Amino acid sequence: MEPELCFDCAGITLDALCGPDGYRHLQNAQTISASAARCPLCDLIWKGMNQNRTESSTVDRAPRIAEFVGPKPLTLFGVPIQPPSDSDVAEPQRVDPLMLIGIDAHIPLPSGDDRDIVNLSLFAKHGSKAEASQTVLGRPLLQDAGSEEAFNLLQGWHQTCVANHSECRRLFSTLDMPASDEVSRLPTRVLDVGPPDGSAEPRLYIPDPSSSAGYAALSHCWGKTQILTTRRGNINHHREHVPFSALSRTFQDAVIVTRRLGLRYLWIDSLCIVQDDAADWQRESMKMGRIYQDAAITIAATGAKDGTGGCFIPRSTPWPQVALPCWVNGSPVLGESVYVTLFPDEDVTSLTKAPLGGRAWITQEWMLSRRTIHYTRARMIWACRSALEAEDRDAVAQMDEQWLIKMAGSFKAAKGRLVQGAAPESSDLEDTVDFIANWNALVSTYTSRDLTFASDKPVAIIGLASEIQRGIGETYTAGLFHHGAESWAAATTTPEPASRLATTEIQLLMMQLLWFPKVTVTRPSVLQDQPSWAWTSTMGAIWFHGPVQTSKPLVDSIRVHPGPSPAPPPETAPHITSTTPYIAASWLVVLGGAKVKPLGVTSHGFSSPYQSGAAFVDLFRFQSRSMYLVGGAAVSSQRVLHITDADANPVGWVVFDLGAVPPPAQALYVARVSENEIADRFDGFNVMFLAESAGSADGDSDRRGFTRVGVGEILMAGWFDSVEAEDVFLF
Template sequence: MPIPKSLRPKRQTSGSSSQARRKLCRLCHNLDPRGHASSVYHTESSKVATTSLTLVLDTLSLSRTKMPAEGGCRFCGVLVHAMDAFFEDWRGSRQRVTVDIKEKGSIKVGIDGERWTGELVEIYAGAASRAPWPTLGIAHHIPTNAGSDDTFNFARRCIRDCLTSSKHTACKPPSKSGSVLPKRLLDVGRVAAPIRLIDTQGKPFQYVTLSHCWGTGPVLTATKSNWQKLASNIPFTALPHLFQDAIIITRQLGLRYIWIDSLCIIQDSTRDWETESIKMGGIYENSYVTLSAMSSRDSSTHCLVERRKPIKITYENTTGKEFAIRARKFADHHPDVNEGAPAKPDGPLSTRAWALQEHVLSTRVLHYTATELLFECKTSYRCECSSSRRTYPTTPSLIPKAIAKKKGSVDAVWDAWQHVVEQYSKRELTVPSDKLPAISGIANKIKDVSRSSYIAGLWKGNLASDLLWSASHTPSTSAYALETYRAPTFSWASLNTPISYYAPDTDERETFRSTISLLSSSVALTGLNTLGTVSSASLKLRGPCLFALLCSSQRDSIWEYTVLIKGTSAIRISHDCLLCEDDNTTDSMSTGKTVRRAQLSTPMSHFKTPVLCLSVARYDTWFSGLVLGVSGRASGAWERLGTFAAGMEGFDKTEEKEIVLV
């Protein structure tokens, strides 16, 4: 819709006194989103227009600009003042500065560079006075202490609204007969009563759960030798700071019980750990609320912290009148409604693998971040920096929404699983063997819905698509095969590297066809969790195969791998990790060599060696498949090396084969 003339920026006539007063700074454009060559006008009606502008400046230019007292730009002075307060040593760097300006909104400032990754500063007008210039807006008040009455009242309102709203049907508790109950809870009682570990004896309780980083330091845990003492009395002062805060929050919410994994599971009892960890997904889902200690690096770190206060910037307009402008640290955690992306609470906990499952499966979550409190449930999202109550996408709603869409097709469930795995693969584990157990709660949810068999991180009902994951390497990283077996090579769980799945568009999805048949599968478990740790697994498949040569090359210290097939051009593959040539001790190939995943101690070298290409799926006019090397683990079997995508050319000579993947 064209911008009405009344809303278009007015041209300034040369020589006017207003132009003299409003001379635009070439660097910051007076922090005005209007009238710039890059201004974007958003019209929602013929009467209202909102303008936004993104400026990309450089630290050198800003650091050299004169301050207002020296006759410089007073708007640049505001930027510099805010950056001096929140970006330490920025003046000595040479980086890009991004300034996002929105009419009647606050101004967001960020600096490129690893040192300031994810850090933003928000500049806004004080709510008690008139804005110093027309386009600058005010910001919602955030209490300066996470343990303030205002913050606790915000938490109570969010939970109450979720529990009482008729729209929050997804947040209603499951039937009591199907509820998963924790074996133990921490009874935090009242302030004067003892804190102790209790056995629930199968009875239902209303309880809070804690999601936290264990860290690398000592953690208070329940063991075979001390749990009876913990069941008698735990002095409040003997608890780590984070656990103390969690108890304070639980009491403030009017509850008596909390579940903390390190205390409610006997950590040196394999049987107890396996029995309770299997139930962990249900324990979080059925809790009253999950306390997500997002900014706490370990249990010694408080989550009820004093937040950094906003700074005051004095701004003087052309008539000499002073205004109070404020700036504060800002976290870009808000959901992206247009992209359907949920909120992005940031902190050490967001890097931990176990915490993703706790986040996805919880019904309600309170995220204690460094800057504010965020609330999510299976229906809505709210935060202290915004008064909005709109329905936003949330992480706890991911699985319920996929289940709701299932009806005639289970594709939405498979998409949700793959999205979770992509996020999960980016996260870290303290115990590497927890790779499959730490996502087994989500897998159990998918299994209940899909009724499909689970094969070490893949689903029988979506096997072709699940097999075609790709490792997401960056130029600065080199992934290797694990020294100790954790999962079959066809599973993403066999590596410590982020992975991704191909996301077909609507037309491609309609033409997707699996070209393989699953003849049989086997999984050997090492514990009680049927979706957990495996000691071996295999797939027996039938599909179109052909032999090819895999060539390695190195460019700028980065190894690349290319498949050579007769009748077609060279095909660059997406390798799972660094690859190496190795001896082939079977008779399946005429040469004595094959290719395998390289371990950290493996010397790297150039090679040109036979491999097997298996076509797994077809998208209209092209194939996608796996590159395989002879297994050194199982005689007559193959191991995955990477994935490829190619046109039909050269694949008319494939031969149907039965192969075993391990």
Template sequence: MAEDGVDIANASAPGEGWLTESDFDDLSADDELVLAGIPPPLPLLPVPEHVSQPGDELCHDCSILRLKRSRFIVWPKDPDYGGYVQPDANFIELGNVKDMRQRKNCPFCRLVLQALGGDRVPNIASDGSPVKAQMCWTTDGTRDRNMPWNGRSEIRILRIYGRTGSGGFLGIEEMNLFPDISLLANDFPSEAPAKAQRFLPRPMQPECIDFKVVRRWLAICETNHSKVCGNRANMKQMGWTDPAGAIPDFRFIDLEDRCLVRASGNPRYAALSYVWGREPFFCMTSENLAVLQKPGAFDKEEIWSQIPATIQDAMTVAREIGIRYLWVDSLCIFQDLIDIDNMTGEEEVIMAGKMGAIRMMDSVYGAAYVVICAAGSRSAHSGIMGVRPGTRELMQPIEEIAPGFRLAYRQKSHDGIESFPYFKRGWTYQERHFATRLLTFVNGQVSLRCSSDISFQEDTWDDESVISSKRPPSFAGEGNDIGDGVEGPIQNYSEMQLTKQSDIYNAFAGVARQIRMQLNCDICHGLPVKYFDWLLLWHPLKKEQIRREGAPSWSWSGWQGGAFPRMWDWYTRDMKAIRKALRRRTWIVWYHRHGPHSTRCSLVHKHGRMSEGSKRNFYGGPIRKRFPFDCSQTEPTPRTLTEFEPTEYYFDVISTRPYSGYLQFWTVSAVFEIAETKTPWPEKGGPPPGKQLGIFGKSGDELGLIMVPTSWLKDNPAPCKREFLLICEARDLRVAGRKDMDVDDHEWRYRVMLVQPKAKGEYYERVTIGSIGRGDEMDSFGEGPRWKEFILG
């Protein structure tokens, strides 16, 4: 993209193409014509030599698949032509993975194994059954502008699946997500509809990344959706001020003057997102700042040799895409080791600047023109594969099936991400979350995702039907989708790892602030209060969790490991419908203790009908009679915790009212027996982690199922009788085909929380969540169900 003699598509050296904040403002008519004429796609590269090996021949199982070049095109005469892409169906068995690995001369077997995940794919599944490969024919093509998740059929692809012998799917740790194979673009039939070629995979430059491709992506984004992907929209939405003005001593690396500079005005900059690793490296301190601020500092060998490879390569990336200024935390924030209890005046200034930058990490990354995401770099010393010639180590998965007929696996930027530390670190989550343009380097490749929810990859063409359309922002929290706006961020972040467990709220603060602004409600220890009851119903996601003692047990923040809040799954994604249902399906009035030793409590959430007092429930709905005993007491009684020294939970920086983390409330208490069960788990995806047990009443009837942590069972072996709290009404499963999910039928059940008494019963902690039928509370042991006050920590 060219203006005033600056060509973003070709700028690479310092001083030849720096982009300023005003470069894309006040364009003349001629400029706009130039912008409309985005540089054309680069020509196809030759087919790599490695695609054909001596002795290659399709095995018997693959030869009967009738793979032909013409089958990968949807021809105008085909019934599928122009129709919507259909769900995967008609699966074809390819055989056991172990057997396919023995067919070393079969090019299609090799390609399928690469597409599945290569060496990550096990021969034997965790259930002891052999892992099998399957495929099905499906289609792809032009995205529908009104439904961008769907497309029109223009090419055919082979979708590959890895399945266990018992029919289950492999996890993301063991295989790539939804891999597909199609015809290499070089072998596109000349008589086929020309526009179909852009959906086929293409060869990549083997030695290193071609930054002309990246510059073209940025030109496309800048031209077609600058209002959405420009940082101004995000900054306005989040209420951010420019970091240069809000953070004391905000600095950049100036790649033209090769030194550190203090930010002035509002320069366009790139920000680096990466992992440090355990090995120490060169950082900016108060002692070396004066040297680093001198022009040419980074050209001096004694300094440059100390800059870790990942940061050196990030400087190269920024230069290649025409960005003069780069922000890197280790070189732009003071990293002095300071004794905070004995600070000098100068150290207090340094610490103020450092903490100011840390508190505003969301705006630092959100205000950047582009975030350089070194996701494939395992430490600051690793470098960014593909930036320097000879570092790509890329063997693109292409195989020759017959002369002039090559197939390729269409790689995805998230392939194999489970093996990289970057995608497991809590602090990096919000760095990429707030990026308006995220340039990701992983597996020696680069991809770009922008806020218009459009992705670019090196081995694919650019879908002009999508990139030229006006797109709404994909900023999380937009719209009315509970999955995108609330549950998705919680689920994704809860899986992350933290070096310091005390950072559980700090590293989520920016995302939480965004959720709080979108929902117009507070967040209490990680749970938005407008959806409090149903967000308490989360389950562990992939594996059993470990208790994080510095946060309350009732929140996902109180556990290490992924949490799965799944309203979108068992009810609906519609936030408005959820709020309506909560007004009808709940009865607990939640209070938050100001401190562990304090008797003061405040409502967790105040609805719009507080003047009606006890006539309304926690969400403003009318009080409903549910239980055959007095439930009128809902206000907390003054209680002092005397039998123990209560845990002081981590300060809740994401809340506007950061109280203790101890909830105080009244609800139904009931005692049930948990014991072995033969009832299968009702959900198709299988149960959450833990030991599946049944919940039994005094009649001996099984009332429901529950997944109990095996660590808890070591001290509480089943069968045993334990106390449960009735939390709210909810469903176990969504009723297929039903539009009105709030119909009062037998599918609505009571969600119950198995609790563990602490400090001689002065307070309780959550163990897990289960469900029983409405009315089953009357089948409880002992005195039966009763209305009881609890403190939950």
């Protein structure tokens, strides 16, 4: 016999949960531990207080529980399927029907605010009055992601999206023209999975170049276990058949999902690219962006660390389910209950913390896919450009692929109005800057993910960048979006708009050029074809210098040009040859009218503020206020070095690309790029740290060439006064 609810829990009604003051559960939250010993719902809440459900939490929750659970009241609030439209609303608002999916437990803080300490899942049985009336819309987690119920849920998501979501037919490459149908040109090779009943073995199919059909694409971790691959020695055999039994568990599950969705074809990288043919790998890797973008659906084995994991990962025993009396429209429903349980732990539901979420290649796979079904260790998550829904309807943070395509569209529209010389809308300049700022944030995410081969650094995002450049009308070069041969300013003959556009162009390029390492990064030899100013030349996580977003440019122009052909990469570089189109030539960035000043390594001091134990207020002597306003100091962390002159006066700060201060024998230069201001007062120069290049720019011996070695700020207002402006050529 199940234990009965305590007096406080037995009084819970759905209407009370949705009132403006919620349901007062306990007068003293500290009594929850004692009540948990005899009441199943109190026990569930107590377990939830010890559960880590917050992605931002990186510390043990026990001290936090002791801090927040004092002699304060515990209040329960119903959580509807959608939050209130007004994000400034502080209190939950009653809506009809209630459409509840959960219950949040709050306790007051000393500040007077409430804090969620537990998030409970609330659901009703299928076909119940609570579900039919839309009073409770939460769903219980399924026991098996490969069950009939799971496929019914997936098919419902897919059919709804195909039939109703016009936004999900929009492509990065054609932002203004949503695709008219779901049939796309097939990739070079696909796996023909056979009929839905599985009566025929899969086989590798090479379609006619003009063939079109709907297909699925697989996003997965290769891992360290051996998986089946197509090679020159077995491609003809694979064209005859690929035995289902020879496929890894992940591949088998993906075949089953493809069949259940009524699709005939499935694209898997290891089977559809000839893995020991470098030329084939280069050709097909350049098409991967379009492959995922054109797929009818991407199947993501998000929770599997390798091919043995599969999509239908066995699930752990769920949390207990506690029954509550069912109320509909203010009246109890006899013989019916609703059920409360805990949502799964965040470490088995998070997409970013899942094994696949740490793989760099998924950045473009997930971004370009119009719709994706994620199979995590705990639940399925549907993600398309119009909807994001978990199997149990728990809240899922908005994903990159949903907002970036909208921002790309806003960027294109704003750019069009600016170039045409029309009166700009108030948001036009903001829209152009916001798109680049969010692209930079995506790059930071990408660089923090793992790559097996360093040579894949520029390759694993080129598909996404190529599709974006088609859509927004920009040129993508070595991690940088720029305006190509003709600038925006040159497109209009009206002086004032041309001047405004020129400033905007410089601003957007500065935002992308002034990046710095978050961790120790390297410049491996296989990336020697990448220019030093490009983040694609490094391995490791990077971030972008935030104050540049609002700073005043101090250069006349920033131009991107092809430079001299470099030496080919080492023969040991897998997949890459000197004929690879996007790295076949070095590219120059020219800072027109920049001031460059030498900085003596021996006459200046470089020290870590964290190692020297500087007081927090002392950091302001070395870093701009602007840096703190955008969180830059926290981002750079222990990578930042403070600079002092020969008299120990503060000069500024620097983050060197490779971490180490250049040797005394190497001349170090500082190029002024822009100026920060706060309250119309000087707040520091944003600068690049440079070293002289062995070669000269454009073959002209009178023009010095430089390579980039770091980024930082100079806080002395007159530091560049004695320097003449010049064109600075960066290799």
